[in-house]
Amino acid sequence: xxxxxxxxxxxxxxxxxxxxxxxxxxxxxxxxxxxxxxxxxxxxxxxxxxxxxxxxxxxxxxxxxxxxxxxxxxxxxxxxxxxxxxxxxxxxxxxxxxxxxxxxxxxxxxxxxxxxxxxxxxxxxxxxxxxxxxxxxxxxxxxxxxxxxxxxxxxxxxxxxxxxxxxxxxxxxxxxxxxxxxxxxxxxxxxxxxxxxxxxxxxxxxxxxxxxxxxxxxxxxxxxxxxxxxxxxxxxxxxxxxxxxxxxxxxxxxxxxxxxxxxxxxxxxxxxxxxxxxxxxxxxxxxxxxxxxxxxxxxxxxxxxxxxxxxxxxxxxxxxxxxxxxxxxxxxxxxxxxxxxxxxxxxxxxxxxxxxxxxxxxxxxxxxxxxxxxxxxxxxxxxxxxxxxxxxxxxxxxxxxxxxxxxxxxxxxxxxxxxxxxxxxxxxxxxxxxxxxxxxxxxxxxxxxxxxxxxxxxxxxxxxxxxxxxxxxxxxxxxxxxxxxxxxxxxxxxxxxxxxxxxxxxxxxxxxxxxxxxxxxxxxxxxxxxxx
Numbered sequence: 001x002x003x004x005x006x007x008x009x010x011x012x013x014x015x016x017x018x019x020x021x022x023x024x025x026x027x028x029x030x031x032x033x034x035x036x037x038x039x040x041x042x043x044x045x046x047x048x049x050x051x052x053x054x055x056x057x058x059x060x061x062x063x064x065x066x067x068x069x070x071x072x073x074x075x076x077x078x079x080x081x082x083x084x085x086x087x088x089x090x091x092x093x094x095x096x097x098x099x100x101x102x103x104x105x106x107x108x109x110x111x112x113x114x115x116x117x118x119x120x121x122x123x124x125x126x127x128x129x130x131x132x133x134x135x136x137x138x139x140x141x142x143x144x145x146x147x148x149x150x151x152x153x154x155x156x157x158x159x160x161x162x163x164x165x166x167x168x169x170x171x172x173x174x175x176x177x178x179x180x181x182x183x184x185x186x187x188x189x190x191x192x193x194x195x196x197x198x199x200x201x202x203x204x205x206x207x208x209x210x211x212x213x214x215x216x217x218x219x220x221x222x223x224x225x226x227x228x229x230x231x232x233x234x235x236x237x238x239x240x241x242x243x244x245x246x247x248x249x250x251x252x253x254x255x256x257x258x259x260x261x262x263x264x265x266x267x268x269x270x271x272x273x274x275x276x277x278x279x280x281x282x283x284x285x286x287x288x289x290x291x292x293x294x295x296x297x298x299x300x301x302x303x304x305x306x307x308x309x310x311x312x313x314x315x316x317x318x319x320x321x322x323x324x325x326x327x328x329x330x331x332x333x334x335x336x337x338x339x340x341x342x343x344x345x346x347x348x349x350x351x352x353x354x355x356x357x358x359x360x361x362x363x364x365x366x367x368x369x370x371x372x373x374x375x376x377x378x379x380x381x382x383x384x385x386x387x388x389x390x391x392x393x394x395x396x397x398x399x400x401x402x403x404x405x406x407x408x409x410x411x412x413x414x415x416x417x418x419x420x421x422x423x424x425x426x427x428x429x430x431x432x433x434x435x436x437x438x439x440x441x442x443x444x445x446x447x448x449x450x451x452x453x454x455x456x457x458x459x460x461x462x463x464x465x466x467x468x469x470x471x472x473x474x475x476x477x478x479x480x481x482x483x484x485x486x487x488x489x490x491x492x493x494x495x496x497x498x499x500x501x502x503x504x505x506x507x508x509x510x511x512x513x514x515x516x517x518x519x520x521x522x523x524x525x526x527x528x529x530x531x532x
Contacts, residue, residue, distance in 0.1 A: 062104050062111055062113055062415075062416070062417065062420060064414065064415050065102050065103060065104045065113055065414065066098075066101075066102075066103045066104065067103070067104045067105075067106065067111070068090065068093075068094040068103055068104065068105050068106070083105070083106065083107050083108060083514065084108070084256070084513065084514060085512045085513070086512070087105075087107070087397065087514045087515045088397045088427060088510075088512075088515060088517065090105060091105060091114065091397055091398075091425050091427070091428055091515070092397075092425075092427065092428050092431070094114070095114070095116060095425050095428035095429075095432075096428075098116070100116045100117040101117070102114065102115045102120060102410075102414050107421075107514075108255065108256065108514065109140075109258075109259065110419075110420075110421060111420070111421070112398075112421045112422070112423055113416060113420055113421065113422045113423075114398070114422070114423055114424065114425045115410075115414075115422060115423075115424060116424060116425055116428065116429055118465045119410075119411070119412075120410055120414070121400060121424050121465055121468065121472055122465070122472065122473075122474060123410050123411065124400055124402055124422055124424070124472075125400055125471070125472035125473070125474035125475050126474045127402070127408065129160070130405060130406075131404070131405060131406055131408055132402035132403065132404055132405070132408055132416075132422065133402060133403050133404075133405050134153075134401065134402055134475070135153030136153075136403040136405065137401040137402050137403040137421055137423075138153070138401065139152070139153065140259070140403060140421070141255060141401070142251045142254065142255070143251070143254035143255075143259075143262045143263050143266050144251075144330065144333070145263060146250065146254060146262070146263045146264075146265075146266025146267045146269075146270060147246075147247045147250040147251055147254070147266055147270055147276070147333065148247075148276075148326060148329045148330045148333055149276060149280055149325060149326045149329045150322075150326055151326035151327060151329060151330045157315070157317045157318055157323060158318060162312070163309060163312045163313055163314075163318055163327070164309075164327070164331075164478065165478055166308075166312040167305060167308035167309045167311070167312040168305070168308070168331075168478040168479045168482075169478035169479075171308035171311065171312065172224075172305055172308055172479070172482055173478075173481045173482065175303050175308075176481060176482060176485050177374060178303050179223070179224060179303060179304075180374070180376070180485065180489075182223055182228075183220045183223060183224065183485070183486065183489055184489055184493070186219045186220040186222075186223045186231055187216065187219075187220050187489050187490060187493055188493060189219060190215070190216045190217070190218070190219045190220065191216060191493060191494070191497070191498075194212070194215055194216060195498070195527060199527070199528065199529055203528060203529075204526050204527060204528040205526070205527050205528075206503065206524050206525070206526050206527075207524060207525060207527065208521050208522065208523065208524055209344045209347055209348060209519060209523050209524065209525055210340065210341065210344045210518075210519050210520075210521055210523070211521065212344075212525070212527075213339075213340040213341075213343045213344045213347070213490070214241065214244055214245075214336070214340040215241065216490060217335075217339055217340050217343070217486065217490065218237055218240055218241045218244065219231060219237055220486060220489070221240075221332075221335040221339070221486070222236065222237060222240055223304070224304060224305055224335075224482060224486070225304060225305045225306060225328065225331060225332060225335065226283075226286060226304055226305070226306050226328075227302055227303070227304040227306065227307070229286070230282060230286065233282075236278075236279070236282050239275055239278040239279050239282070240275075240279055240332065242273070242275035242278075243275035243276055243278075243279050243332065243333075243336070244332075244335075244336035244337075244340075245275075246269075246270060246273040246275045246276065247270075247276070247333050247336060248336065248337065249269070250266050250269050250270055250273075251266075252513060252516075253265060253266065253269060254266040255514060276329065279329065279332065280325055280329065283306075283325045283328055283329070284321070284325060286306060287306070287310075287321050287324050287325055287328075288321065290302065290306055290307060290310050291310060291319070291321065291324075294310050294311065299311070305328070305331060306328055309324060309327055309328060309331075310324065334479065337395060338395060338477075338479075338483055339483050339486050339487055341395050341518055341519065342386070342389070342390055342393075342395065342483070342487065343487050343490055343491075344519045344523075345389050345390070345392070345393035345519060346385060346386055346389040346390075346487070346491070347494075347500070347502075347525065348502060348508050348519060348523060349385070349388075349389045349392070349393075349442050350385070351500065351501065351502025351505065351525060352442070352502060352505050352508065353442055356381075356385060356444065357495060359381055360379075360381055360382055360385065360491070360495055361495050361496065363379055363380075363381045363382065364379065364382075364492055364495065364496060367379055376485065376488050376489065376492065379488060379492075380448055381444065381448055382488055382491060383447070383448075383458070383459045383460050384444035384445065384446075384447040384448035384458070384460075385444045386460040386484070386487060386488075387444070387447045387458060387459070387460040387462075387467075388442060388443060388444040388446065388447060389442070390460065390469050391430045391431075391436070391467065391469070392430075392431070392440075392442060393510070393517050393519075394426050394427050394430065394469050394517055395516070395517055395518070396426075396427075396515050396516055396517060397425060397426065397427035397428070397515040397516075397517060398423040398424065398425060398426065398515050399423065399424050399426040399468050399469070399471060399472075400423060400424040400426075400468060400471055400472050400475075401421065401422075401423040402421070402422050402423070403419070403420070403421050403422075404416045404417065404418050404419060404420045404421075404422065405418065406418055408420075424468055424472070426468045426469060427517065429466065429468060430466070430467060430468075430469070432466075435466045436466075459484075460480075460484050461480045461481055461484050463476045496530070497529070497530055498527050498528065498529060498530050499527070499528050499529070499530045500525045500526065500527045500528075501525060501526045502523075502525055503524045503525060503526055504523075504524070507520070507522065507523060508520075508523055
């Protein structure tokens with residue numbers, strides 16, 4: 001390791017080089033201003049920042065945990081750039097060598113300590129927010145104030161996330177049976193609006209899988225979140241769908257930029273796109289109307305997330321109209337990512353393994369014939385398909401992300417200094433051959449025993465340490481039941497009414513951008529009506 005004084009000297013030298021480079025470049029900018037010069041200027045600035053940041057980060061590296069990166073400072077700089085496009089591969093390879101011991105990966109802005117043993121995962125998950133903060137870890141990564149109307153996880157307003165937990169985990173989950181029929185109706189309307197005309201005219205249609213799932217799910221998601229009034233407003237539907245895409249691109253941009261300018265650039269991007277402003281304007285009127293109804297005791301007519309959030313807000317700060325809009329926008333952001341992307345991966349896997357499609361159709365038909373009022377909860381193979389698809393394709397290779405607000409020690413002595421990011425490499429764990437034989441093979445029957453009377457089927461929403469898709473058992477996703485219901489409703493209608501074929505099955509990799517596991521936009525399917 002380089003001595004501290006040498007590292008500080010290297011940092012000072014790097015800063016001097018940056019100043020000199022910008023000064024020289026500034027002369028050229030003054031001489032020949034133009035788009036090309038501006039791009040060159042920004043490129044030099046970004047490259048210089050990444051190098052200086054790599055020096056600063058290396059000085060603050062964890063001292064007692066193995067590092068997965070080159071040891072020399074220039075190697076750190078290239079490791080940072082390499083992490084942009086190979087993060088998932090880097091983490092997977094490091095996990096295989098770690099024997100489930102903690103290791104540190106050199107990421108974009110800092111080192112991330114990754115833990116994968118059951119003991120370490122539970123200790124991270126059970127640590128209080130004031131020690132290992134989920135909120136600060138997500139804020140560092142997403143800069144969500146910029147893409148969620150200024151929303152922040154603020155301990156002053158909701159120290160334990162009680163409003164969200166009660167609204168989503170308790171009230172929304174309790175009311176899924178009441179919402180089921182209207183969700184089915186909105187889903188059917190979405191399929192018809194997207195597919196009826198082109199299928200009537202041409203007999204088939206080619207679509208991007210991810211764009212298709214987002215377009216179908218936006219209307220049912222609005223119904224769940226805001227009720228009939230906005231779910232039947234086509235202008236609002238278009239605004240929400242645009243916001244779903246804009247927030248995804250905005251968060252990716254913010255993740256790449258220096259923390260000092262990321263929020264500003266994020267706000268500029270979202271303001272330029274305009275979708276967040278349009279959604280917020282409609283929500284302003286909705287919140288005012290709902291708050292008046294709540295005060296008058298006439299809000300029992302509403303069964304949606306907005307109503308549950310207002311009913312769960314107790315303090316004046318929680319009831320502030322702006323704060324309510326911010327929280328609802330944040331929940332809209334969540335709907336934009338987990339259900340559409342998980343559903344897209346499930347469709348891709350079914351396209352690559354069509355033998356499961358007829359099995360699913362038979363299961364759906366049998367459940368409908370049995371006359372269950374909630375037949376959608378009697379589809380064990382569908383549960384297994386969703387669980388297996390998500391095992392292979394989690395939305396991010398990391399989960400249970402936390403930031404150390406104060407020094408933290410594991411029971412085995414592993415130490416995290418203040419400011420350290422810690423996470424669980426969920427993709428690596430869920431592709432561990434010890435937990436899942438033939439881990440790269442799509443095999444839903446690993447979760448489905450074939451005879452449910454002999455052994456319980458593992459539901460997609462079940463959480464355990466070898467399947468941390470929803471987080472840890474100590475703190476798991478409160479919205480997983482509504483996400484599961486929404487996706488099963490989609491698959492039931494899609495499989496019953498349409499045939500589809502995956503085009504170019506060999507082009508089904510995820511986007512290569514940090515730790516995201518997002519399907520590429522150019523993964524397409526061909527859809528045609530199903531002949532009954």
